[in-house]
Amino acid sequence: MFATEALLALDKYERSLPADATDRGQQTADRLAHWWKQLKMDDALRGGGGTDAEQILAKAADLALDPHNHEGLRVEDAAAQAKMMADFRGRPTAMKDIADFRREFGTAYGGTADVPASGDEWLAQSLTRLARASLLRDVVTRGAKAELSRPLRDAADELVQQGQKLMDGQDELAVRQQMSAAEDASYRHQVRLVVGSLVYAAGVTASGAPDLAQAAMLAPAAAVAITQTVKSWNARQNPPEPGLDPAQAQLRSVRTDLTNTLDTPTPATRRDTRAIRNATTRRPDHGR
Amino acid sequence: MTDDKLSQERVRELLDSGEATPLLAGMEVGPTWYADRWWYIPDEAADDADYQPAGPELSEEFDRLRVRAQAIEDVQAELDGRR
Secondary structure, three states, rough: OOHHHHHHHHHHHHHHHOOOOOOOOHHHHHHHOOOOOOHOOOHHOOOOOOHHHHHHHHHHHHHHHOOOOOOOHHHHHHHHHHHHHHHOOOOOOOOHHHHHHHHHHOOOOHHOOOOOOOHHHHHHHHHHHHHHHHHHHHHHOOOOOOOEEHHHHHHHHHHHHHHHHHHHOOOHHHHHHOOOOHHHHHHHHHHHHHHHHHHHHEEEEOOEEEEEHHHHHHHHHHHHHHHHHHHHHHHHOOOOOOOOOHHHHHHHHHHHHHOHHHHHHOOOOHHHHHHHHHOOOOOOOOOO | OOOEEHHHHHHHHHHHOOOOOOOOOEEOOOOOOEOOEEEEEEEEEEOOOOEEOOOHHHHHHHHHHHHHHHHHHHHHHHHHHHH
């Protein structure tokens, strides 16, 4: 979600510049390079993999930061180069282009997205959210426990409820009604983990306080994420992994949630659901 | 506090008093800088497990992550200031 948003913000910034401006590409490169360096994002999207949006954004950053690149940056060119690299690596499915991202974003927000009027402002905000989500992911992947504070957990719960309301009346509601009670509880737990990390990345301010207005803006997108999570839930038929006890499996699923939430909803697997259903430990409530 | 353990309650007190600093703003549990070293709870530990000091290698990782976290907080403060 956050890489997609940052990519769309970069696209908006580029398109806000006069089409006949000779330095359009250089201005676009300069703004991306500026915020990329300010946020120290060199490690944020490392590895060359990731979602389509992450790969295109990483390529755009490469172009923007390349001291030998005097052409500047066009988002369409970055997408084309990212696609070429993906094809070279033998990717079996077609990579999305910018038009796909614009269309999906419009669908997610129902055409009512409240984004900053300034392309640069939106770029800065979205890259900050991406950097924060990436940081949280990296803390967890280094083996450290990280849990949301109570206000952020409450904000995540509120977001889930809003997303659930938006789903009501849609086809996915019928799918959920076919779940057993245990599956439904596991599903809700899974969604809470995903949305919790979304809220953390989107809603926390410099003081550590949650920005609920910011988090609420994500509600429609969260509904889409939840819908896709349900679809994944029903589509996957992975067998349980031998030698993995429920606690280990649950920890792995949490790590996977945080890792995947950088850009796409987490596909819940049957292994995850069994692990969560069987887990005996629960988060203590510290009353904070 | 023992020599190599800090309860979660004690870390919350230290955070509230400003004696300790969290790596991630807005988190209730997470790597924390206190008494010139990093403390953390391994992710495989129980939910109510105590904090333990990070080893040298992990401390270097946390140092690097802290630089990124500070950069994010600086940009966030700039953006908040514009509102």
